[in-house]
Structure formats: C-alpha cells, structure tokens
Amino acid sequence: MSRGVMLMSGGIDSPVAMHYLLRQGHELLAVHLDNRPFTDDSPLSKVVDHLAVLRERYHQPIPLYVLPHGPTQITLMRETDRHVGCVLCRRFMWRSAERIAEREGATFLVTGEALGQVASQTLSNMRNATASVSLPIVRPLIGFDKSEIEAVAKSIGTYEISTRPGICCQAVPDKPATRSNLVQILQEEERIDVDQMIDDCVRKAVIL
C-alpha cells in the first residue's frame, strides 16, 4: 500500500478520514498546522490523543509533524484580503503538507473535508485551495453528512476527544468567501513571499 500525508485539525472529521485509509492498509503520516495564537493548545492536544487512539487500533507508528502556522496567519491577516483568508490559509496548509510528503516519500495527501460543511469546503474554495499543490488529494468523507461522520467517530473512540472544549480559530473572518476566484487568490499571494513563508514553516516543524 502507498504512503500518504494526512492533515489533522483536532476536529471530528480528520481522525475518521484517517481511520478509513488505515483500515485499507495505507501508511500515513500526520501533519498538524499549529494555529496558535489564533487558537489555544487544545487542537494540538486533540490531535495527539486522536493519534494515540488510531496508533493503537491499527498498530501503526503514524509520526506527527507539528508546523507553526500562526506566523503565516499573521502575515495573511496583515497583508491580504480577509474575505478570502480561509482559502489562502488552506493553500498554505496544503503546500506545507506537500513539502512534508516530498521529504517523506509520500505520494498523496489526505483530508477530512466534506463538501459544504464550512466556508472553506465549498467546491470552488476546495478547488482553489488545492490548485496550490500537485500531489493527488484523497477525501474519504467528501459525500458524508455530519451525522454519519459523528457516528463513525463515536464508534472508533475519537468523538469525545474532538468535542472537548477549545478555542475556535480566531483568524476566520466574519464573512468568509464561499465562492472564491483563483485569479484573485493569486493576486493576493503576490503581496506576500509565499516560498519564504513555507520554508520558515516547514523548517520549524517538530516531530512528535
């Protein structure tokens, strides 16, 4: 089976998506973009606990790369249009994950996205976010509704972890764009040094 990189947020969806691929026998690495100071430390602690559950269940080591994403968010908030902030943020997450995949010899990326759940998960936003990377992206939950995902999360023992109290991402704008335009996204990225930001983020990765 092939090797992939899974984006883990600490939410309900990502451990469920990971569960499906591990069940198929794929080897996975986890990447968590640490959004502090726009969150607290609860997302990271949830990811650590999710992985403990899944490592035990599937007898896989599943290394966790923790990347500092707060500095990227600060630059995006200062320099780019807030309305497309979620798409820009996702593009950085994908690029960072792809960089880890290249380093680790992984051939695909995985996410727990389900169509239409949040602002960043409309079809146009997902397309524009993933236009930043070239590796194939696997979305095991794309057609699931929330109740289905929650039911699986409860059955594998990750739901209670995901629903512990925490701080939601404070960088989410009041009115995030649900239909983004790639031309505008690329224009916004011209305001910032994307490559340098990705380099800084990946260089400071910590493996847990």
Added chain:
Amino acid sequence: MYRKLRLCSSGGGYEAVPDIPRRVDLTRIRVALEADGLRVVDARVMLIAGEDPEVTISQNGRVLFKTSNPSVADRAFGRYLPLIEAATVETTSETGGGR
C-alpha cells in the same frame, strides 16, 4: 456597553460582544498594552495579548479570553474594558471583516 461575558461556542473561552457594533482603534490599544510591558501580536484586525489569560481584541470590539474560568475572565475584562472604551472611535454597522 457590552453584553455579559458568555462561554464561547466551542467552550474554550469567554467572550464579550458589544451591544451595538463598534470599531476600536487597535493601534491605540497596542501602544498602551506594550507600555504596560505586555507582549502583543498585532494581526491588523485583531490584537492578541497577555497571558493567564491571553486575550484577543477584535477591531469590531469583540473580546475573547482564553480561559475556562469565568472569574478569571471577568477580572481580566474589568482590566481591559476601560482601554477598549477609550479606544472606541466610531459606531458602525460593519463587523470588521474587510481588508
């Protein structure tokens, strides 16, 4: 005026929201906080400052304290409120989502 502090939707902190939309001068608040020796992250549309509890002050006046202890949040709000009131520059129907 602010509504009473309430637990935020994800349960990890306490937030205060103004009764009427407002706009606060975050630069003024940042300067004041830094003069008090606090570390401040300036993300243009919000400031993140302090420890125990860390506070997020948004341009639209929303304040979030990263603590699950309501007494700690209430005491911290008492400290920050005069600063925020003094930095309120206009009342607006905008909620601070723009560039």
